[in-house]
Amino acid sequence: MTLVLHDLPADVQSAVAAARQRVSDLHAELPRNGLVVWTAGNVSERVAGADLFVIKPSGVSYDELSPESMVVCTLEGEKIADGTPEHLKPSSDTAAHAYVYRHMEYVGGVVHTHSTYAVAWATVGEPIPCVTTMAADEFGGEIPIGPFAIIGDDSIGQGVVETLRDSRSPAVLMQNHGPFTIGRDAKAAVKAAVMVEEVARSVTIARQLGTPIDIPGDTIAALNDRYQNVYGQ
Amino acid sequence: MTLVLHDLPADVQSAVAAARQRVSDLHAELPRNGLVVWTAGNVSERVAGADLFVIKPSGVSYDELSPESMVVCTLEGEKIADGTPEHLKPSSDTAAHAYVYRHMEYVGGVVHTHSTYAVAWATVGEPIPCVTTMAADEFGGEIPIGPFAIIGDDSIGQGVVETLRDSRSPAVLMQNHGPFTIGRDAKAAVKAAVMVEEVARSVTIARQLGTPIDIPGDTIAALNDRYQNVYGQ
Amino acid sequence: MTLVLHDLPADVQSAVAAARQRVSDLHAELPRNGLVVWTAGNVSERVAGADLFVIKPSGVSYDELSPESMVVCTLEGEKIADGTPEHLKPSSDTAAHAYVYRHMEYVGGVVHTHSTYAVAWATVGEPIPCVTTMAADEFGGEIPIGPFAIIGDDSIGQGVVETLRDSRSPAVLMQNHGPFTIGRDAKAAVKAAVMVEEVARSVTIARQLGTPIDIPGDTIAALNDRYQNVYGQ
Amino acid sequence: MTLVLHDLPADVQSAVAAARQRVSDLHAELPRNGLVVWTAGNVSERVAGADLFVIKPSGVSYDELSPESMVVCTLEGEKIADGTPEHLKPSSDTAAHAYVYRHMEYVGGVVHTHSTYAVAWATVGEPIPCVTTMAADEFGGEIPIGPFAIIGDDSIGQGVVETLRDSRSPAVLMQNHGPFTIGRDAKAAVKAAVMVEEVARSVTIARQLGTPIDIPGDTIAALNDRYQNVYGQ
Numbered sequence: 001m002t003l004v005l006h007d008l009p010a011d012v013q014s015a016v017a018a019a020r021q022r023v024s025d026l027h028a029e030l031p032r033n034g035l036v037v038w039t040a041g042n043v044s045e046r047v048a049g050a051d052l053f054v055i056k057p058s059g060v061s062y063d064e065l066s067p068e069s070m071v072v073c074t075l076e077g078e079k080i081a082d083g084t085p086e087h088l089k090p091s092s093d094t095a096a097h098a099y100v101y102r103h104m105e106y107v108g109g110v111v112h113t114h115s116t117y118a119v120a121w122a123t124v125g126e127p128i129p130c131v132t133t134m135a136a137d138e139f140g141g142e143i144p145i146g147p148f149a150i151i152g153d154d155s156i157g158q159g160v161v162e163t164l165r166d167s168r169s170p171a172v173l174m175q176n177h178g179p180f181t182i183g184r185d186a187k188a189a190v191k192a193a194v195m196v197e198e199v200a201r202s203v204t205i206a207r208q209l210g211t212p213i214d215i216p217g218d219t220i221a222a223l224n225d226r227y228q229n230v231y232g233q
Numbered sequence: 234m235t236l237v238l239h240d241l242p243a244d245v246q247s248a249v250a251a252a253r254q255r256v257s258d259l260h261a262e263l264p265r266n267g268l269v270v271w272t273a274g275n276v277s278e279r280v281a282g283a284d285l286f287v288i289k290p291s292g293v294s295y296d297e298l299s300p301e302s303m304v305v306c307t308l309e310g311e312k313i314a315d316g317t318p319e320h321l322k323p324s325s326d327t328a329a330h331a332y333v334y335r336h337m338e339y340v341g342g343v344v345h346t347h348s349t350y351a352v353a354w355a356t357v358g359e360p361i362p363c364v365t366t367m368a369a370d371e372f373g374g375e376i377p378i379g380p381f382a383i384i385g386d387d388s389i390g391q392g393v394v395e396t397l398r399d400s401r402s403p404a405v406l407m408q409n410h411g412p413f414t415i416g417r418d419a420k421a422a423v424k425a426a427v428m429v430e431e432v433a434r435s436v437t438i439a440r441q442l443g444t445p446i447d448i449p450g451d452t453i454a455a456l457n458d459r460y461q462n463v464y465g466q
Numbered sequence: 467m468t469l470v471l472h473d474l475p476a477d478v479q480s481a482v483a484a485a486r487q488r489v490s491d492l493h494a495e496l497p498r499n500g501l502v503v504w505t506a507g508n509v510s511e512r513v514a515g516a517d518l519f520v521i522k523p524s525g526v527s528y529d530e531l532s533p534e535s536m537v538v539c540t541l542e543g544e545k546i547a548d549g550t551p552e553h554l555k556p557s558s559d560t561a562a563h564a565y566v567y568r569h570m571e572y573v574g575g576v577v578h579t580h581s582t583y584a585v586a587w588a589t590v591g592e593p594i595p596c597v598t599t600m601a602a603d604e605f606g607g608e609i610p611i612g613p614f615a616i617i618g619d620d621s622i623g624q625g626v627v628e629t630l631r632d633s634r635s636p637a638v639l640m641q642n643h644g645p646f647t648i649g650r651d652a653k654a655a656v657k658a659a660v661m662v663e664e665v666a667r668s669v670t671i672a673r674q675l676g677t678p679i680d681i682p683g684d685t686i687a688a689l690n691d692r693y694q695n696v697y698g699q
Numbered sequence: 700m701t702l703v704l705h706d707l708p709a710d711v712q713s714a715v716a717a718a719r720q721r722v723s724d725l726h727a728e729l730p731r732n733g734l735v736v737w738t739a740g741n742v743s744e745r746v747a748g749a750d751l752f753v754i755k756p757s758g759v760s761y762d763e764l765s766p767e768s769m770v771v772c773t774l775e776g777e778k779i780a781d782g783t784p785e786h787l788k789p790s791s792d793t794a795a796h797a798y799v800y801r802h803m804e805y806v807g808g809v810v811h812t813h814s815t816y817a818v819a820w821a822t823v824g825e826p827i828p829c830v831t832t833m834a835a836d837e838f839g840g841e842i843p844i845g846p847f848a849i850i851g852d853d854s855i856g857q858g859v860v861e862t863l864r865d866s867r868s869p870a871v872l873m874q875n876h877g878p879f880t881i882g883r884d885a886k887a888a889v890k891a892a893v894m895v896e897e898v899a900r901s902v903t904i905a906r907q908l909g910t911p912i913d914i915p916g917d918t919i920a921a922l923n924d925r926y927q928n929v930y931g932q
Contacts, residue, residue, distance in 0.1 A: 033503060037266060037431045038424055040367065114367050116431065120438035123364050123445045131589050133617075133643045134506065134580050150452065151366075152459065176448055177366045191504055198503045198582065204438060205586035205670060212589045215642055219616065226618065270732060270897045271890055273833065347833050349897065353904035356830050356911045383918065384832075385925065409914055410832045437904060499736060597822050599850075599876045600739065600813050657737055664736045664815065671819035671903060678822045681875055685849065692851065 003052075003080040005072060012050045016083075019045045019054045019186075020067040026190050030113060031062050033194045041113035041193075042091040045186035046101055051075045053101055057088040075102050092151065099157020100182060104165070109186030111193040114178040117200035121145075122173040128196075128203055130220050131212040135203075138195040140168030140224030141217075148175040156180075168224060171196040236285075236313040238305060245283045249316075252278045252287045252419075253300040259423050263346060264295050266427045274346035274426075275324040278419035279334055284308045286334055290321040308335050325384065332390020333415060337398070342419030344426040347411040350433035354378075355406040361429075361436055363453050364445040368436075371428040373401030373457030374450075381408040389413075401457060404429040469518075469546040471538060478516045482549075485511045485520045485652075486533040492656050496579060497528050499660045507579035507659075508557040511652035512567055517541045519567055523554040541568050558617065565623020566648060570631070575652030577659040580644040583666035587611075588639040594662075594669055596686050597678040601669075604661040606634030606690030607683075614641040622646075634690060637662040702751075702779040704771060711749045715782075718744045718753045718885075719766040725889050729812060730761050732893045740812035740892075741790040744885035745800055750774045752800055756787040774801050791850065798856020799881060803864070808885030810892040813877040816899035820844075821872040827895075827902055829919050830911040834902075837894040839867030839923030840916075847874040855879075867923060870895040 005013065026043050030036040039062070044055035054070045071090040072083030077098035079090055091097070097110045121128050127142040128135070135143075146163040149155035160180045163172040170192040171181045179196050183189035206212045215223075238246065259276050263269040272295070277288035287303045304323040305316030310331035312323055324330070330343045354361050360375040361368070368376075379396040382388035393413045396405040403425040404414040412429050416422035439445045448456075471479065492509050496502040505528070510521035520536045537556040538549030543564035545556055557563070563576045587594050593608040594601070601609075612629040615621035626646045629638040636658040637647045645662050649655035672678045681689075704712065725742050729735040738761070743754035753769045770789040771782030776797035778789050790796070796809045820827050826841040827834070834842075845862040848854035859879045862871040869891040870880040878895050882888035905911045914922075 037427050114365075114431075114435075116435050117438055119365055119367070119435040120442055123435065123439040124443040125446050126443060131642060132580075132585055134585070148446075148448075150456070176364060176446055194503050198506075198580075202580075202582050202585040202589065204442060205583055206589040208441060208674060209586055209670060210590040210592060213591050213614075213642055215614075223616070270893050273897075347831075347897075347901075349901045350904055352831055352833070352901040353908055356901065356905040357909040358912050359909060381912075381914075383922070409830060409912055437908060441907065597875060598813075598818055600818070660736050664739075664813075668813075668815045668818040668822065671816055672822040674907060675819055675903060676823040676825060679824050679847075679875055681847075689849070 002078075003074060003083075005080055005082040008050070012047065012052075015048045015050065016052065016054065016072055017067070019047050020070040020072075023054050023056070023070050023186055024065050024067045026186050027056060027062055027065050029190050029194070033197070035113040035115040035193055035197055036062070037114075041115075042093055042097075042111070043186050043190060044091075044094075044097045044110050046108045047072075052080070053097065055094055055097055056091045057084065058091050060088070073098065093156070095154060096156040096160060096180065099154050100160055100180075103157075103161045104182065106184070107182045109183045109189035111181045111183075111186070111189040112178065113193050113197075115193070115197040115200070117204055118173055118179040118196050119177075120204065121200050122178055123176055125175050128173070128200055129212065129214075131206065131215060132199065132202060133215070133223060134195065135199045136215060136220040136223035137227035138192065139171060139199070140228075141220060143169050143171050143173060143196055143199065146172040146174040146180075148177070235311075236307060238313055238315040241283070245280065245285075248281045248283065249285065249287065249305055250300070252280050253303040253305075256287050256289070256303050256419055257298050257300040259419050260289060260295055260298050262423050262427070266430070268346040268348040268426055268430055269295070270347075274348075275326055275330075275344070276419050276423060277324075277330045277343050279341045280305075285313070286330065288327055288330055289324045290317065291324050293321070306331065326389070328385075328387060329389040329393060329413065332387050333393055333413075336390075336394045337415065339417070340415045342416045342422035344414045344419070344422040345411065346426050346430075348426070348430040348433070350437055351406055351412040351429050352410075353437065354433055355411055356409055358408050361406070361433055362445065362447075364439065364448060365432065365435060366448075366456060367428065368432045369448060369453040369456035370460035371425065372404060372432070373461075374453060376402050376404050376406060376429060376432065379405040379407040379413075381410070468544075469540060469549075471546055471548040474516070478513065478518075481514045481516065482518065482520065482538055483533070485513050486536040486538075489520050489522070489536050489652055490531050490533045492652050493522060493528055493531050495656050495660070499663070501579040501581040501659055501663055502528070503580075507581075508559055508563075508577070509652050509656060510557075510560075510563045510576050512574045513538075518546070519563065521560055521563055522557045523550065524557050526554070539564065559622070561618075561620060562622040562626060562646070565620050566626055566646075569623075569627045570648065572650070573648045575649045575655035577647045577652070577655040578644065579659050579663075581659070581663040581666075583670055584639055584645040584662050585643075586670065587666050588644055589642055591641050594639070594666055595678065595680075597672065597681060598665065598668060599681070599689060600661065601665045602681060602686040602689035603693035604658065605637060605665070606694075607686060609635050609637050609639060609662055609665065612638040612640040612646075614643070701777070702773060702782075704779055704781040707749070711746065711751075714747045714749065715751065715753065715771055716766070718746050719769040719771075722753050722755070722769050722885055723764050723766045725885050726755060726761055726764050728889050728893070732896070734812040734814040734892055734896055735761070736813075740814075741792055741796075741810070742885050742889060743790075743793075743796045743809050745807045746771075751779070752796065754793055754796055755790045756783065757790050759787070772797065792855070794851075794853060795855040795859060795879065798853050799859055799879075802856075802860045803881065805883070806881045808882045808888035810880045810885070810888040811877065812892050812896075814892070814896040814899070816903055817872055817878040817895050818876075819903065820899050821877055822875055824874050827872070827899055828911065828913075830905065830914060831898065831901060832914070832922060833894065834898045835914060835919040835922035836926035837891065838870060838898070839927075840919060842868050842870050842872060842895055842898065845871040845873040845879075847876070
């Protein structure tokens, strides 16, 4: 039996509408921050109070997106009826997003990009060491590498979940592929996607200049704790 | 005898107008994606149902282009009469585009740029290895190097056709020169031009970090097949 | 006893308003010059004729800033009452800015960023050598490295002041962290922040090409003296 | 005796106005093409039919420029009376521009920038080899290095003229400093400034990948001749 959007309770329909607006708006941050070319990146957000999430439609360019074109899916990654214009399929990465929402209940947002420097680290299969205060603040340690996994089943989602479950980092670099990031909502996951590329870039350049200086592990932990709990409004 | 645009059948004139609009619009993607400086790149598209294609005028800057300024040419690369304002010559790369259309009938669009990282690989004469899933999706293998060829006769066109004829890749890096890309239409060729630069960039950076991990050949083939046949709407 | 903005003399209130306008406007230069991602950078300016300065609110994005949202602080880094909307905290770097204003009375503006190339030099802990005329003009010598210091007390401010007190350079690279710059006003400090990234970038690339040629010390001093005293209107 | 603008013949005043408009507009190309930060670059153009040229005012930001703020100078680099608002001084590089106009009568435009990659080559003192067809087209050989010269007298202008007099290249990299480019008018000199940075960038990256393949000298000469005489409208 397929779920139908306009049969859902009014508060869920309202939460869907709000999530669609946010996710549509947040996609503009991907090209704006230089994280994507063409259509190669996507944002999703869990719908509060329902087993649903909203995600980018597949292969649509960023400046053609609107709240109405965001696809509504179940946590199994199935598009619900009346959840978007009939002709739009959800992102080809929907199964990976859905797997994360099913297995990490505190995650409210997921982002996937192929941002250039993060992809480079993913391609050599090396975690990005935590050698800047920005990295300590946001990631609380190295940015880990996930397994090489092929699109088409749950293997990407599994790789993301298994790598991030025991990590302070909200970002994983899937080998030869690119970063997936998570957050309490879509905005936090987008921020992590922005930060993983910036950290990848600065550490790449540091390596070209010489040997990055280590930051002690307990200092990293203290910076991360402070940033996650004190920073911002 | 020179072809005259307004003597052609109405449906061909209509197809010419549509192609001019698309090709004019698509040129905006070149500077937007950082693929060109000054006037150093051009897009063309075959006119459906006629032995014609439309291409950028030579030496005109991207923000001065309009559908009306796109030049209409025969498959021999000759500008047709009444096909554009009298004072505009077609791109200096017209002969290469024309050669591709004459010899690869399934090609509907051609793009040439001097995008920075792709030019760098072309200058050392080394194919870009297929070490990212993005590269596997779009190119299905390494991005090959074409011969060094001089502008002025058919040698560039021949080099493009001979290199791409037996390749899954829609892009070739002409040695010391830059990329040519092909597609079923101009938009697909522009997408390939965007992707070749992005892949060139990420693999360059991966090399600076260490040794890129190979993706097995059959996995590359599977990713490419899926992407070309399933992705998008 | 907390200072209250609308109890201050009229000329101070007017100076606060002018500083807020300038500091709000100058924040736009940070993303425009590619110095920041997300909210990772801040500008402050001393208020003429008062022991106050204005600074960015914490964690607010650059395109949401307005003169009204700039936070007014004492030189001890305490937000004054009625100095901004109640819900806004000053930048998490406020203590460092305040320390600089207390200890360097000729400083009227302070900027902190995590600009990419400057962070890379900070991460290897190496001063940027003065090998371009632009660097000689703006910095009058190498751009020095400051100590590794943790946010939360005066140690960052101390590191900035101790490093810059005896230097011609208006910029210091705090180890593993990023640049702090100073100036006679906020605009001058922003200019130094722009220049430190540009110099970091060009010298990084020069190193990749070969060995930068030294500029003799007396020539550096002469260029710096001329630029600081003759250039501009 | 100081020249006064409104005492000049009507056709010269008209040529001055046209040059001011062009030079003001062309300055927008410098930030647009990523060639400058802050105010670090300038364009000038010779006035047809008079021993005058117009140039950027010193230290004014690019988005505050207007035709009226362009400074009119004699070929000795002296600002003429009534040639601009009283408070604006010409660019601090005016003496170098003036020297070029006095000694190279076929030069109608001069541009100076500190574009990043060109500065890097200037800093290691190595000419940029001609290994791409774009470089052959525009520069007709390597882009030469000029002497290290200090601002304040004619030594920069002399270095530019002596280096370019016997070169096909319209660009010279002044050691530890940056590029100066020349052209038949200001637009051609701006184009050369754009191209020198692009060539510097692609050859830097090629070097990181391996060994650039040489282009034979007679092929370079043929490409350059064709491009200078056939390309464009």
